[in-house]
Amino acid sequence: MEEVDVEPAITNIPAASAGTHLGFAWGPGDILVYETLYKASGAIGSGCPCIHEVRKDEDIYSPILRKLFNESHHIFVGLQTIGEDLPSKNKKPQFVSISKNYRSVIRACMEELQQVVSILLAIELIWNLCEVLFIDAAPAGSLLLHLLDWVRLHKADVDEKAREVLQSESPAEHHDYWNVVVSYVLQGRLEEARQMLVKQATLQPAARSMYKLMDTLLSKMPFYNPGGTQTLTEFDVKWRHWHEEVDRCLQDNSFASNKHLEVICKILVGDEDTLLEHKDLLSTWYHFLVTRLLFCHPTVKPTELHYYAQSCLTMFLDSRSVPEPLDSILLAAFEFDIHQVIKDCSIALNNWWFVAHLTDLLDHCKLLQSHNLHFGSNLREFLLLEYASGLFTHHSLWQLAVDYFDHCPEFGRVYLELQIERVPLDTERKALKVLRICEQRQMSEQVRSICKIMAMRALRNNRLGSALSWSIRAKDAAFATLISEKFLQDYCARGTFSDLDLIDNLGPAMLLSDRLTFLGKYREFHKLYGEKRSGEAAKLLLSLMTAKIAPRSFWMTLLTDALPLLEQKEVIFSADQTHELMFCLEELTSLNTTDEDTELTKVELLRLALARNLARAIVKEGTVEA
Amino acid sequence: MFVARSIAADHKDLIHDVSYDFHGRRMATCSSDQSVKVWDKSENGEWHCTASWKTHSGSVWRVTWAHPEFGQVLASCSFDRTAAVWEEIVGESNDKQRGLSHWIKRTTLVDSRTSVTDVKFAPKHMGLMLTTCSADGVVRIYEAPDVMNLSQWSLQHEISCKLSCSCISWNPSSSRAHPPMFAVGSDDSNVTYGGKVQIYEYNENTRKYAKAETLMTVTDAVHDIAFAPNLGRSFHVLAIATKDVRIFKLVPMRKESTSTGPTKFEVQIVAQFDNHNSQVWRVSWNITSTLLASSGDDGCVRLWKANYMDNWKCTGILKGDGSPLSGSSGQPTAMSTVVAILGYQNQGVFKANIIM
Numbered sequence A: 001m002e003e004v005d006v007e008p009a010i011t012n013i014p015a016a017s018a019g020t021h022l023g024f025a026w027g028p029g030d031i032l033v034y035e036t037l038y039k040a041s042g043a044i045g046s047g048c049p050c051i052h053e054v055r056k057d058e059d060i061y062s063p064i065l066r067k068l069f070n071e072s073h074h075i076f077v078g079l080q081t082i083g084e085d086l087p088s089k090n091k092k093p094q095f096v097s098i099s100k101n102y103r104s105v106i107r108a109c110m111e112e113l114q115q116v117v118s119i120l121l122a123i124e125l126i127w128n129l130c131e132v133l134f135i136d137a138a139p140a141g142s143l144l145l146h147l148l149d150w151v152r153l154h155k156a157d158v159d160e161k162a163r164e165v166l167q168s169e170s171p172a173e174h175h176d177y178w179n180v181v182v183s184y185v186l187q188g189r190l191e192e193a194r195q196m197l198v199k200q201a202t203l204q205p206a207a208r209s210m211y212k213l214m215d216t217l218l219s220k221m222p223f224y225n226p227g228g229t230q231t232l233t234e235f236d237v238k239w240r241h242w243h244e245e246v247d248r249c250l251q252d253n254s255f256a257s258n259k260h261l262e263v264i265c266k267i268l269v270g271d272e273d274t275l276l277e278h279k280d281l282l283s284t285w286y287h288f289l290v291t292r293l294l295f296c297h298p299t300v301k302p303t304e305l306h307y308y309a310q311s312c313l314t315m316f317l318d319s320r321s322v323p324e325p326l327d328s329i330l331l332a333a334f335e336f337d338i339h340q341v342i343k344d345c346s347i348a349l350n351n352w353w354f355v356a357h358l359t360d361l362l363d364h365c366k367l368l369q370s371h372n373l374h375f376g377s378n379l380r381e382f383l384l385l386e387y388a389s390g391l392f393t394h395h396s397l398w399q400l401a402v403d404y405f406d407h408c409p410e411f412g413r414v415y416l417e418l419q420i421e422r423v424p425l426d427t428e429r430k431a432l433k434v435l436r437i438c439e440q441r442q443m444s445e446q447v448r449s450i451c452k453i454m455a456m457r458a459l460r461n462n463r464l465g466s467a468l469s470w471s472i473r474a475k476d477a478a479f480a481t482l483i484s485e486k487f488l489q490d491y492c493a494r495g496t497f498s499d500l501d502l503i504d505n506l507g508p509a510m511l512l513s514d515r516l517t518f519l520g521k522y523r524e525f526h527k528l529y530g531e532k533r534s535g536e537a538a539k540l541l542l543s544l545m546t547a548k549i550a551p552r553s554f555w556m557t558l559l560t561d562a563l564p565l566l567e568q569k570e571v572i573f574s575a576d577q578t579h580e581l582m583f584c585l586e587e588l589t590s591l592n593t594t595d596e597d598t599e600l601t602k603v604e605l606l607r608l609a610l611a612r613n614l615a616r617a618i619v620k621e622g623t624v625e626a
Numbered sequence B: 001m002f003v004a005r006s007i008a009a010d011h012k013d014l015i016h017d018v019s020y021d022f023h024g025r026r027m028a029t030c031s032s033d034q035s036v037k038v039w040d041k042s043e044n045g046e047w048h049c050t051a052s053w054k055t056h057s058g059s060v061w062r063v064t065w066a067h068p069e070f071g072q073v074l075a076s077c078s079f080d081r082t083a084a085v086w087e088e089i090v091g092e093s094n095d096k097q098r099g100l101s102h103w104i105k106r107t108t109l110v111d112s113r114t115s116v117t118d119v120k121f122a123p124k125h126m127g128l129m130l131t132t133c134s135a136d137g138v139v140r141i142y143e144a145p146d147v148m149n150l151s152q153w154s155l156q157h158e159i160s161c162k163l164s165c166s167c168i169s170w171n172p173s174s175s176r177a178h179p180p181m182f183a184v185g186s187d188d189s190n191v192t193y194g195g196k197v198q199i200y201e202y203n204e205n206t207r208k209y210a211k212a213e214t215l216m217t218v219t220d221a222v223h224d225i226a227f228a229p230n231l232g233r234s235f236h237v238l239a240i241a242t243k244d245v246r247i248f249k250l251v252p253m254r255k256e257s258t259s260t261g262p263t264k265f266e267v268q269i270v271a272q273f274d275n276h277n278s279q280v281w282r283v284s285w286n287i288t289s290t291l292l293a294s295s296g297d298d299g300c301v302r303l304w305k306a307n308y309m310d311n312w313k314c315t316g317i318l319k320g321d322g323s324p325l326s327g328s329s330g331q332p333t334a335m336s337t338v339v340a341i342l343g344y345q346n347q348g349v350f351k352a353n354i355i356m
Helices: A063-080 A088-112 A114-135 A142-153 A157-166 A177-186 A190-203 A205-220 A232-251 A259-269 A272-277 A285-296 A302-316 A325-334 A338-348 A353-364 A379-392 A398-406 A412-420 A428-440 A444-460 A464-473 A477-494 A500-504 A507-512 A514-530 A534-546 A552-566 A575-591 A597-622 B093-097
Strands: A010-013 A021-026 A031-036 A050-055 B002-008 B015-020 B026-031 B035-041 B047-054 B060-065 B073-078 B083-089 B102-109 B116-121 B129-134 B138-143 B154-160 B165-170 B181-186 B197-203 B208-215 B224-227 B236-241 B245-252 B265-273 B280-285 B291-296 B300-306 B312-320
Touching: A010 A050, A010 B002, A021 B015, A021 B280, A021 B291, A021 B300, A021 B312, A031 B015, A031 B312, A063 A088, A063 A353, A063 A398, A088 A114, A088 A353, A114 A142, A114 A325, A114 A338, A114 A353, A142 A285, A157 A177, A157 A190, A177 A190, A177 A259, A190 A205, A205 A232, A205 A259, A232 A259, A259 A272, A259 A285, A272 A285, A272 A302, A285 A302, A285 A325, A302 A325, A325 A338, A338 A353, A338 A379, A353 A379, A379 A398, A379 A412, A398 A412, A398 A428, A412 A428, A412 A444, A428 A444, A444 A464, A444 A477, A464 A477, A464 A500, A477 A514, A500 A514, A507 A514, A514 A534, A514 A552, A534 A552, A534 A575, A552 A575, A552 A597, A575 A597, B026 B060, B035 B060, B035 B073, B047 B102, B060 B116, B073 B116, B083 B129, B129 B165, B138 B165, B154 B208, B181 B224, B181 B236, B208 B265, B224 B280, B236 B280, B236 B291, B245 B291, B245 B300, B265 B300, B265 B312
Parallel strands: A010 B312, B015 B060, B116 B165, B165 B224
Antiparallel strands: A021 A031, A031 A050, A050 B002, B015 B026, B026 B035, B035 B047, B060 B073, B073 B083, B083 B102, B116 B129, B129 B138, B138 B154, B165 B181, B181 B197, B197 B208, B224 B236, B236 B245, B245 B265, B280 B291, B291 B300, B300 B312
């Protein structure tokens, strides 16, 4: 397959002076460009102007196109899940139906976006032809009928003109009357042509027999009926008979006195020159092609199409005009060169939407041979990846892209991993949305990373509760430890905890880090104390030290917390427990060489309280209840 | 392509580098005016300068963002022989209302005896690691062992490349299939001194970086170098800005189990473009490595793309047209947004009045 050499387009950047360089930085969906000077020795230049944000023309920010992307996303996902167990031939009606769905989406968008109609019209035209030739793959006989439908669908102006003529006072005398009649004939709409001709016939009673003859010819033209019992060969025979009859009328000058009817007769016989004289009514070479086939070779086979297509294109375009991209694409379709169609569409159309969806559908119909690409992927996947990557830069359409990546077996996952990390986490809601997508796909590294980013952000803004819950979700023990420390420092400074709800409901997450466990348990101690469940509170407090859950640095605080429990009228700590507390205190003081006055006073206070409690406990435990 | 928006950058001298943050919502610019500016993108797409401060005592060559997992952290490098690390401090509430933020210097790295030409953070899975390269030919790798204390950095590796260095690029892949790797480019213009691109790889056993490959076919000065994102491939792709744009493929060759040295690579040149007709100064990949951009002496930025048969070609050119915007250089202009749609379209039916 040869590459069409298309020159890269040039975009001008407003720049202050010549002789400078352009610096750049890639962004999500755009590229920033600025004036600079690269010189090995380090340049000093004049004052600096602007930074320009440059974007591709595919403006996916247009709301109408967003509708296109949204709706086609549904169709795409539905297509991927069509039962694998059905044999290919049973799937064809479904594929045709899906093809029609895509086209109806295009038409829906066209209605809303009048200015963009020309491009959408073109792609619908191409898609329709691809559906007829590739997906529906009509055989000879039906093929022409489908092509006729195709042409009629894309040449709506006939009906407008007809309406205008019919609504006039005297239709048969309207200046466009004969144009309408001929247009109907050119499109094979013979019934409507006959009805129009009746109006003329009534005006010219003298020529009644001529009009009757024409009416007969028109009514007798055979049209192949695919559902009927007639074989293609039988139809062909019938058609040839009719063709000969029309020719005979021409030869014996039956319509010689009426130039309009003569023209119609020549068209019916398939005279090329006459057809070409009506270029303005045909307006396109492919209309010319279908008309020519209708009146010369209605049993045309798919494999014969390209020969007729090429010659019609040549005949229709005069020597001055050059085929346009649309023409090459349609020609490639008539040649059944699917790859060429896709390639030309990729070049001519500045976005990936069309080629990605069409190629995917064609691939499902098993019409694309798999090329083994450079990195083992194939054309379908390549195009889907391009399309989806483009969607990812949009602030809300990126979610659609996820499904597309899901259905790219080779590289979809790695592309998704790479791009989903870049989705800006503007709000907590958005972050949770991104997370859900990653969790559903077991993208554990991305989950961890996103949670870490959110945790870090919360920490920087001093939202400790949020930071803690994100680091738990990230399963980041180190960070959880760090935040727990901050909570504890906060407590020491202010005497209260913040984010109590979170800490109270940690559940098994508490076990993520030792410090976090301590934080949870310490808070539990405070709760017990608050609920006056002093015995349990005391037990917990002690265990925090003896089970080494509490960091040594916090022991002083814990012991100080024990003071109110020691000073109560009722004995709360047992003798054994008191001994343990004393032991802890000694452990603490033997290590610390602090000789701050406040510290020493506190230690003394504790020692006194502990001693008093020990005495009372011994007495209590030694007393025999009466 | 079209210019969607133009931002008055307000630097008093040339801008040498512009760097988007990881999510594309913030950007940093650095200049010969010795300062760095940080810009934030608002919801409606407008850029606002939220910080501007003097960072060095010489031209600032490059500025780069750390991964957001480490917070809001920037690194800059300069002609003044130093590199610096900056962290954003969440300010007072009235600062926030005015849309300003403060950045403070966490550390200055003063080991280099010459201009520091590039500064890059290593891939995040390696921790918070910063790499610099200098005109004295030394690559230095620093690590901050405690990510909550950015004032402590230790110099972990000092690698002498023998030739004056101009650029570094880390292989962004975090795959366990290959060890950490970076490439260094040299702008030494003496062609007899051999290959100007060196690839270094980390060795688990020696815990050091060892040279794995020198690209001998690149003999002219190299100004920029960039590994492409990996995307699950078994080989690496490296783009080089030298007297032309070159793209290399490095295929790791299978190691014998007893071999303890660095990986051997099969080096293939995938594409070479001399369209700039002159020195190429920067190369950079977009996020999915489907597009490469290059900037050259001809004052153009060119975009390169491979089709599905892996044939590379130029798909777009951005060219300075020499026409100044109103209120141009020398005068600080008010923030302006100029939306200019300069169409790019093919001929024929698909005409340019449609943006699609």
